[in-house]
Amino acid sequence: xxxxxxxxxxxxxxxxxxxxxxxxxxxxxxxxxxxxxxxxxxxxxxxxxxxxxxxxxxxxxxxxxxxxxxxxxxxxxxxxxxxxxxxxxxxxxxxxxxxxxxxxxxxxxxxxxxxxxxxxxxxxxxxxxxxxxxxxxxxxxxxxxxxxxxxxxxxxxxxxxxxxxxxxxxxxxxxxxx
Amino acid sequence: xxxxxxxxxxxxxxxxxxxxxxxxxxxxxxxxxxxxxxxxxxxxxxxxxxxxxxxxxxxxxxxxxxxxxxxxxxxxxxxxxxxxxxxxxxxxxxxxxxxxxxxxxxxxxxxxxxxxxxxxxxxxxxxxxxxxxxxxxxxxxxxxxxxxxxxxxxxxxxxxxxxxxxxxxxxxxxxxxxxxxxxxxxxxxxxxxxxxxxxxxxxxxxxxxxxxxxxxxxxxxxxxxxxxxxxxxxxxxxxxxxxxxxxxxxxxxxxxxxxxxxxxxxxxxxxxxxxxxxxxxxxxxxxxxxxxxxxxxxxxxxxxxxxxxxxxxxxxxxxxxxxxxxxxxxxxxxxxxxxxxxxxxxxxxxxxxxxxxxxxxxxxxxxxxxxxxxxxxxxxxxxxxxxxxxxxxxxxxxxxxxxxxxxxxxxxxxxxxxxxxxxxxxxxxxxxxxxxxxxxxxxxxxxxxxxxxxxxxxxxxxxxxxxxxxx
Numbered sequence: 001x002x003x004x005x006x007x008x009x010x011x012x013x014x015x016x017x018x019x020x021x022x023x024x025x026x027x028x029x030x031x032x033x034x035x036x037x038x039x040x041x042x043x044x045x046x047x048x049x050x051x052x053x054x055x056x057x058x059x060x061x062x063x064x065x066x067x068x069x070x071x072x073x074x075x076x077x078x079x080x081x082x083x084x085x086x087x088x089x090x091x092x093x094x095x096x097x098x099x100x101x102x103x104x105x106x107x108x109x110x111x112x113x114x115x116x117x118x119x120x121x122x123x124x125x126x127x128x129x130x131x132x133x134x135x136x137x138x139x140x141x142x143x144x145x146x147x148x149x150x151x152x153x154x155x156x157x158x159x160x161x162x163x164x165x166x167x168x169x170x171x172x173x174x175x176x177x178x
Numbered sequence: 179x180x181x182x183x184x185x186x187x188x189x190x191x192x193x194x195x196x197x198x199x200x201x202x203x204x205x206x207x208x209x210x211x212x213x214x215x216x217x218x219x220x221x222x223x224x225x226x227x228x229x230x231x232x233x234x235x236x237x238x239x240x241x242x243x244x245x246x247x248x249x250x251x252x253x254x255x256x257x258x259x260x261x262x263x264x265x266x267x268x269x270x271x272x273x274x275x276x277x278x279x280x281x282x283x284x285x286x287x288x289x290x291x292x293x294x295x296x297x298x299x300x301x302x303x304x305x306x307x308x309x310x311x312x313x314x315x316x317x318x319x320x321x322x323x324x325x326x327x328x329x330x331x332x333x334x335x336x337x338x339x340x341x342x343x344x345x346x347x348x349x350x351x352x353x354x355x356x357x358x359x360x361x362x363x364x365x366x367x368x369x370x371x372x373x374x375x376x377x378x379x380x381x382x383x384x385x386x387x388x389x390x391x392x393x394x395x396x397x398x399x400x401x402x403x404x405x406x407x408x409x410x411x412x413x414x415x416x417x418x419x420x421x422x423x424x425x426x427x428x429x430x431x432x433x434x435x436x437x438x439x440x441x442x443x444x445x446x447x448x449x450x451x452x453x454x455x456x457x458x459x460x461x462x463x464x465x466x467x468x469x470x471x472x473x474x475x476x477x478x479x480x481x482x483x484x485x486x487x488x489x490x491x492x493x494x495x496x497x498x499x500x501x502x503x504x505x506x507x508x509x510x511x512x513x514x515x516x517x518x519x520x521x522x523x524x525x526x527x528x529x530x531x532x533x534x535x536x537x538x539x540x541x542x543x544x545x546x547x548x549x550x551x552x553x554x555x556x557x558x559x560x561x562x563x564x565x566x567x568x569x570x571x572x573x574x575x576x577x578x579x580x581x582x583x584x585x586x587x588x589x590x591x592x593x594x595x596x597x598x599x600x601x602x603x604x605x606x607x608x609x610x611x612x613x614x615x616x617x618x619x620x621x622x623x624x625x626x627x628x629x630x631x632x633x634x635x636x637x638x639x640x641x642x643x644x645x646x647x648x649x
Contacts, residue, residue, distance in 0.1 A: 026220075065258065130251045161224075162214030162303050163218065165219045171259060
């Protein structure tokens with residue numbers, strides 16, 4: 001794994017005050033949903049970005065409700081992992097697409113969600129995972145911050161207190177993470 | 179049913195629900211869903227949004243949406259970020275409210291209205307629930323199904339009325355808001371009534387529109403009044419002691435009492451497929467005898483006017499209802515006025531009273547007291563029937579509505595147990611809400627929202643509401 005000082009430091013701070021979770025009991029299970037995705041299948045480690053100093057907000061990015069290139073991410077005790085959701089590995093399994101538990105092999109994780117790259121250094125991130133649920137506005141902010149600190153320009157989809165769920169892509173404007 | 183289907187129904191409605199169909203499962207489900215502006219999820223203790231019973235969530239969103247909400251943790255209710263902002267803004271503009279004026283009307287800050295109309299910005303669902311009725315928006319479908327959430331014809335009619343030379347011109351913003359809310363109550367009441375299996379009135383179906391406004395138009399109104407009384411089984415000289423009850427409970431026509439200022443007397447409104455009567459409780463209608471005339475006038479429109487005459491929204495000023503001598507009147511209004519007075523006070527009985535009374539003013543007082551119509555209406559009735567002018571009453575003491583008359587027509591409003599519930603939502607609407615709640619068609623949260631109260635108050639007082647409003 002590559003050396004990622006920004007990512008490591010930022011997410012270690014998050015891990016220090018977060019709780020490691022097992023898969024949520026309410027999440028529907030599918031055959032093969034805990035099969036471990038490998039690097040050869042498309043599993044990637046989150047790498048430090050290069051726009052760490054950029055504070056230029058620019059225009060609010062437009063992300064559709066179902067972006068084609070959406071990636072799943074999880075924060076594990078050691079890494080931040082991500083992979084394209086719609087991929088051959090997922091298609092071969094019952095769910096027909098990747099599940100967050102494929103990134104962990106079914107192991108515990110701190111949290112999971114989705115992200116979309118707007119360009120190489122700008123992402124829009126949400127906390128939507130049935131298995132490793134983000135559970136509050138504060139937790140969503142606590143996650144968006146480390147992504148920003150890892151060297152990317154970050155937009156946070158936020159959290160709905162009305163439904164007690166992270167906001168989905170395409171339903172509202174994301175918030176700039178300063 | 180296959181095991182897979184059973185498992186799916188168990189997942190969506192909970193294993194303790196029963197039945198083989200989503201509808202049956204939803205009715206027996208203890209599960210609640212919660213909606214925000216843009217999303218729906220299974221309810222959790224921390225969620226602050228609108229809680230929906232499984233049955234109402236199924237009715238509004240359908241099974242596949244509920245399935246996604248459970249299986250994926252949440253589901254988007256909007257196609258894109260432009261809803262519900264676009265619907266709210268379009269509707270506010272159709273009703274010709276500025277954001278500031280509308281904010282005052284609903285008791286919110288203008289910045290919150292701007293936010294609700296900004297695509298991509300998120301507002302609390304409770305705020306959207308609060309402003310939707312005053313835009314005649316069905317909040318259940320807001321954002322999810324824009325075409326269903328707001329009746330386009332009604333919006334166009336509001337806009338045209340505000341711009342045209344039709345009387346009464348220049349509807350005050352508060353009156354527009356009240357009429358819009360009344361339209362919302364009419365549609366929601368009809369929908370809830372359908373939920374609890376209430377059938378339309380067989381009596382109502384016996385009334386077919388009548389397109390005759392032939393001269394003398396008043397005679398057509400008298401004829402229709404006689405026919406209406408016959409269809410309703412009223413004896414010749416029998417007074418209609420509770421007109422409100424007759425309209426709401428026997429004819430099953432939604433009747434909304436609300437505050438429309440001092441110019442308007444009443445209206446008929448169609449929202450979607452549902453039409454109802456709106457009556458002002460301010461101005462001259464504060465006198466229950468005058469209000470009964472207004473109600474009968476609007477009933478005349480609703481029962482007998484062909485649809486093309488009714489429009490989505492038809493408003494009547496006090497001058498329309500009572501008639502202004504020097505102004506040529508629309509035959510539609512002449513007929514409704516004649517219907518109203520003859521419906522409440524049948525001409526043959528009134529003539530009999532006049533013939534057997536020496537002093538016309540004694541006859542007028544008798545007519546008012548017996549049939550519950552205003553002194554002004556009785557006097558005009560006597561003059562029209564006898565073709566003579568009744569001189570001024572001078573220093574004579576004339577009667578007003580007795581406590582019995584007031585109690586019969588106002589009972590529900592005066593004794594309604596939830597002080598925060600607007601007048602417009604008392605009466606049969608409240609009764610229907612409580613029935614829907616008790617039959618698990620809607621959640622306690624929905625019922626409380628509809629009655630503008632909080633869940634604990636409603637939970638404690640729902641049987642009182644039912645008792646006061648029962649037909």
